[in-house]
Amino acid sequence: MRGGRVVKGVRxxxxxxxxxxxxxxTRYRDExxxxxxxxxxxxxxxxxxxxxxxxxxxxxVLDIPFCVAGGIRSVADAEEVLAAGAEKVSVNSPxxxxxxxxxxxxxxxxxxxxxxxxxxxxxxxxxxxxxxxxDPGRAHDAGRATLEWMREVQQRGxxxxxxxxxxxxxxxxxxxxxxxxxxxxxxxxxxxASGGAGTVEHFAAxxxxxxxxxxxxxxxxxxxxxxxxxxxxxxARAGIEVRR
Amino acid sequence: MTGRPTDAVxxxxxxxxxxxxxxxxxxxxxxSMVTADPETxxxxxxxxxxxxxxxxxxxxxxxxxxxxxVLPALRQPVLGICLGMQLLYDRSEEGxxxxxxxxPGTVQRLEPAPGRAVPHMGWNRVHARERHALLDGIDDGxxxxxxxxxxAPVTAESIALTDYGADLTAxxxxxxxxxxxxxxxxxxxxxxxxxxxxxxxxPCS
Numbered sequence: 001m002r003g004g005r006v007v008k009g010v011r012x013x014x015x016x017x018x019x020x021x022x023x024x025x026t027r028y029r030d031e032x033x034x035x036x037x038x039x040x041x042x043x044x045x046x047x048x049x050x051x052x053x054x055x056x057x058x059x060x061v062l063d064i065p066f067c068v069a070g071g072i073r074s075v076a077d078a079e080e081v082l083a084a085g086a087e088k089v090s091v092n093s094p095x096x097x098x099x100x101x102x103x104x105x106x107x108x109x110x111x112x113x114x115x116x117x118x119x120x121x122x123x124x125x126x127x128x129x130x131x132x133x134x135d136p137g138r139a140h141d142a143g144r145a146t147l148e149w150m151r152e153v154q155q156r157g158x159x160x161x162x163x164x165x166x167x168x169x170x171x172x173x174x175x176x177x178x179x180x181x182x183x184x185x186x187x188x189x190x191x192x193a194s195g196g197a198g199t200v201e202h203f204a205a206x207x208x209x210x211x212x213x214x215x216x217x218x219x220x221x222x223x224x225x226x227x228x229x230x231x232x233x234x235x236a237r238a239g240i241e242v243r244r
Numbered sequence: 245m246t247g248r249p250t251d252a253v254x255x256x257x258x259x260x261x262x263x264x265x266x267x268x269x270x271x272x273x274x275x276s277m278v279t280a281d282p283e284t285x286x287x288x289x290x291x292x293x294x295x296x297x298x299x300x301x302x303x304x305x306x307x308x309x310x311x312x313x314v315l316p317a318l319r320q321p322v323l324g325i326c327l328g329m330q331l332l333y334d335r336s337e338e339g340x341x342x343x344x345x346x347x348p349g350t351v352q353r354l355e356p357a358p359g360r361a362v363p364h365m366g367w368n369r370v371h372a373r374e375r376h377a378l379l380d381g382i383d384d385g386x387x388x389x390x391x392x393x394x395x396a397p398v399t400a401e402s403i404a405l406t407d408y409g410a411d412l413t414a415x416x417x418x419x420x421x422x423x424x425x426x427x428x429x430x431x432x433x434x435x436x437x438x439x440x441x442x443x444x445x446x447p448c449s
Contacts, residue, residue, distance in 0.1 A: 085263035112363040188356040243387035
């Protein structure tokens, strides 16, 4: 999300508008999406929190769970987003700036409301966490190794982890199965794979080979390259249980 | 305000996200209100006890409003959702909390295991053990959306189960009290149907 529209980039750059929030939310609901995630990508870089007005409009039309992320820096911010109808809040850059935020959110709302998003870059020094990735000019290494940060946020009370493998994001060459499998091994909470889905086979592999609990994708759905009903039919044929 | 009585009163148990439940009832054309007022709850056609957060927090809030005594005495249809269902039991291991004591038993912590992440968050099949009007028109094995770290064991009051590493209570019934471990308001068309079924239960059963 940026400026009230849904946008999508490639490797976190060159975002283009793909549509209206409510139109897309309704379309994905009707196509059988199991959960929607909304990232207000400009919120943290702009030093503000996510806009509540559209959260409420989305909540009015959605009958599936949805998660909201973007500059949620306090219990009060999260309370407003949840009160507007979101099921979960996801924190990323604010948790890196203030790790105890995860503890406070889990204590107030329970772990099941608290998702930690991790943007992980593949570097010569290994998998590294990056912050403020919504703004290409300000994105930077957050000074943490990805797997260590995953362990820490779980101890602090994260109830779900969305691991976005940045090198794969938006390029549709498949999820980073090696990184996701390593993440699965240190993750006792649900692990959501993000970044790189391009084909139906990529989705199947992230469940069977990396053991992810859920797969998140944006580009292939926004563009219409993969339709959710066809994806679910193919996953079912591959022996993966899906809601139909 | 119209002259007809509110279809369902939602108990304000301090949960942060009551909006999703209100929107779900609104989409069904039902009227609802959120309150912690004992008299309003006593006189309600139907009562929904939602709950997000911890059992201890929710019981403390219900206690402050005097609702720990009001709720067990209700005679109209009552639907507990998620933590709201767990509160119907005698006790919860979560914070060793004494709950409403309507359904016998203790709610237990889900332990993580390989292939079983905790919290349990996701869509799981629900299988009925007996017929109930709440499940009218809903296929056996339909998927509902679950989000929880504690669960009720299978007892005589469990009318539907889900398998998450082990069988858990998905729907409980004790007289006029019903509870779902899953969130019908976030379970797509089948969840909407379950809520519509609840709204059709007679106010005085």
